[in-house]
Amino acid sequence: MKRVDEHLADILGAIRQLPPLELALPESYGGVLAEPVTAPVDLPPFDNSAMDGYAVLAADVAAASETSPVTLAVAGDIAAGDQGAYDIDPGRCARIMTGAPLPAGADAIVPVEWTDGGTAEVTIRRSATPGHYIRRAGEDVTAGTTVLPAGTRLGAAQIGMLAAVGRARVLVRPRPRVAVLSTGTELVEPGEPVGPGQIWDSNSFALTAAVTEAGGVGFRAGSVGDDPREVLATIEERLASADVIITSGGVSMGAYDVVKEVLSGLGTMRFEKVAMRPGKPQGFGLLDDRVPVFTLPGNPVSAYVSFQVFVRPALRALQGLPPEPPRTVRARLTAPVTSPGGLRHYLRAVLSPAEGEHHVAPAEAQGSHQVFALSSSNALIVVPEDVTDLRTGDTVDVLELP
């Protein structure tokens, strides 16, 4: 059987980065910058007030105190968006709002709380020194600074940065669009009644959500029965609009395992047994020279674990992102586990922080159909290929689930 690392390396070796697209900012979320972005102007672009108050000459208020307040004439108001129409001379000030440009001559801001709030004249009860509550032009960013290097993933703060330097559109490798298809004649849409022998489709929902968790855009392509023509037609239909296709089911040894049947020989598709549990039967390849296709095993826990191990890293690679920092922690087993050896065993488990170290409790139910044990877990214990027996108190690698 093929080793997990070898299969992952083959997948990552086949992945080509998505071509950059110019997107409007609202569409760019989760994209990875394909250009460095520099600030065309200083930020702030002009000296402005950090407080609602009065723009003054610091020298005028240098001696102001509770016991000997200073009274100044108020020339007028400067709101944010105004152009700073007043010149501040000795004895005069202007009422100013947060973000409004500092008027010529003024060199300090007195917050309104230190005054009587007057509009024709104002009495000031505390002193201020030059520069007080003034936000200087360029103190955040100077013009020409690279504010976001190429390769940055755009989250809320980065999109805010782009808008703050005036960018409306940006070149990014977008979040991969991933079509998710369940296969199986036994599958029924949740919400519909199930008849004898039928079950509700859970994989297409779980995998679409896993795509979102991994930074992609998932689309459910629904579920199709084990009909070769229908399966092939649905996959072909998605090739034009998807960057990645994920199927579940139909890749093992069964008489109706049609995914393997219809995709074998197409593009670079290969179907292999990977030395892991769950998730042994795997298929991967490129169709149309472009679209990575993952055919994951149908058992729900197998499909989910396969996604975490193989698809999640591939989605990052499509955007040109470096491999994710390890989500593995070392933890002490609270119960013994056994493993067949010769394969990597991913055991569903609950990881909890304890004093100075993590503890991990393996779930009792480890069947690849047992979704309850998976939904009650927050981690996978990773038992290496060469280990068969672990005792309570042994330290193991644990992969935290997203």
Ligand SMILES: Nc1nc2c(c(=O)[nH]1)N[C@H]1C(S)=C(S)[C@@H](COP(=O)(O)OP(=O)(O)OC[C@H]3O[C@@H](n4cnc5c(N)ncnc54)[C@H](O)[C@@H]3O)O[C@H]1N2
């Ligand atoms: N003779 C052998 N039989 C099996 C082997 C083997 O090596 N030799 N491997 C087993 C392993 S391991 C796995 S994993 C499964 C993989 O099966 P398939 O990928 O062919 O998937 P199906 O046969 O279509 O379904 C398997 C199982 O999963 C349920 N399923 C499928 N899709 C969904 C879905 N969308 N939502 C919920 N449940 C789903 C399906 O009803 C079956 O119970 O093969 C073993 N057999």
Ligand code: MOO
């Ligand atoms: O490999 Mo299957 O995925 O163990 O149930």
Ligand SMILES: [Mg+2]
């Ligand atoms: Mg099967």
